Amino acid sequence: MSVVEQSNKGKILAVDDTRDNLILVQTILESEDYEVDIVSDGISALKYVEQTPPDLILLDVMMPGMDGYEVTNRIRKNPAFLKNYIPILLITAFHESSVVEGLDAGADDFIRKPFDTDELLARVRSLMRLKKSLDEQQKMARQREDFVSRLTHDLRTPLVAADRMLGLFQQETFCKISPEMKQAISVMIRSNQNLMQMVNTLLEVYRMEAGKKTFNDEVCNLPEIVQEVVSELAPLANEKNLTVKVDTSGLEPNQKDPGFVMGDALELRRIFNNLLGNAIKFTDTGGITIRLTENNNSSEKNWVKIAVEDTGYGIAPEDQATIFERFRQGRNKRSGSGLGLHLSHRIAEAHGGNITLSSELGKGSVFTVKLPKNM
Structure with a gap:
């Protein structure tokens, strides 16, 4: 079998502080045409994984300095491996509790010493199939x-x-x-x-x-941004004879910069444009009220809340739990692509805030944006 064919079967990193164990594992796996590299301690294993990520890691639990649990934990917490998942097979000589600890740390499987060759190969094949499946999903x-x-x-x-x-x-x-x-x-x-x-x-x-979105960090005047969005969308509301009111009475007039937050003004505008646009779309009579409130309590984090209240159709309880999911369209015939609310929710989260929903069929909906002041 050629070198190219061997590498196609997968690369494995074996980690053990006992060289005889490493040679045994290497011999068994190479006989099945796996490419096997070996290291004798946890620190070396982490360096190896960062430089040349393998398809599978065989990891001894008990090693001096850094044990297998810590190695597993560090690999799972490394952001570099979130999109390139590496299965980990723990090798242990201990009882069930050690297995539980290893699995909780992020290992995928375990095998006890002294292990049977056929069992080892079966577990390796199983985890290699897992790796291949995950890689295919990520590729797609x-x-x-x-x-x-x-x-x-x-x-x-x-x-x-x-x-x-x-x-x-x-x-x-x-x-x-x-x-x-x-x-x-x-x-x-x-x-x-x-x-x-x-x-x-x-x-x-x-x-x-895709992680390609960048946000500016600037002082944002939320009352001003909201009012600009209202002015832009006023013609749509006028066509349906809907009233749109902005209520800033909940802001603290005696505080410095009431309703101001740190964030990306363009992206925050996108949130309010989407929420007000939806409110106008799904409301035929009555109107929309946008309420801005804030708290300035020194004992807790300061927030600004912007609630967009409408008198529209409302949202069914069974749809509310998934309303912010991607491509999740409502049952109303006017529902769009199901992306606007998802994007708005993601933008709010990127600013350290969130969006919540309160709604009742036939009575309307309230979408509340909560953003930290951070000023």
């Missing part, structure tokens, strides 16, 4: 994310071009058009902009999940 996820990212990026170009061209038609740049045609073009413009918003949201979601 990366391919899917890359495809969606490229697709959404490529879609934006014709959508932007179409938006500009429709705008020129509406302005009668090329020729005079009838009122009926202007109305039709307005519908086309709105549909195109809705599609472009969906594409942009999808792109932002995948940037966030």
Whole structure:
């Protein structure tokens, strides 16, 4: 069998402070065409794993200096291995409690000394199958994310071009058009902009999940941001004869910078744009109230809360638990892609806050954004 074929079966790192044990394990595994490297202590094992991650680690529990539990724990807590999972097989001569401790530390399986060769090979094969399955899943996820990212990026170009061209038609740049045609073009413009918003949201979601999203850290005036969003979306509310009110009476007027937080103003604006836009979409009568409140208690963390209250359809209890999940669409016929709330929730979490929901069918919903002041 060639070197290439051997490496395809998998690379294994064996860790044991007893050289005879290492040679025995190495001989058994190499006879089955595995590529095996050996080290004699925990610190060397961690250095090896960081430099050339293996497909599987065989790890002795009892070693001087750093035992197998600590090695396992450090590997599992290392962010570098979150996307490149390495199965760990513990080798122990002790009783059940040591096995429990090892599994709790993050090991995937164990085998007791003195071990049977067939049992060792069976456990190695099992964990190698696990590794292959996880690698395939991650590969497919990366391919899917890359495809969606490229697709959404490529879609934006014709959508932007179409938006500009429709705008020129509406302005009668090329020729005079009838009122009926202007109305039709307005519908086309709105549909195109809705599609472009969906594409942009999808792109932002995948940037966030791929770890490519960066946030600015600046002083953000939340009352001002909210008021700007309200002004931008006022035409949509006016079309449905809905009232939109901003209530800042819950802010502390005597405190310095009431309603101010540290964060990314553009991303926070995205949250409120999405929440108010949804409130307008799912409300036919009544209106929306946005309430800003804060606490300035020296004994606990200071927060600013922004509650978006509507008098719309409300959300069924069975849908509320999953409302912030990706692609989780509501049952209302007006529901969108199911990405806006997911992205908003992720942005709030990235700012050290959260979004919660309180809703009752037929009476409306309240989405509350909670952000730390950090000032």
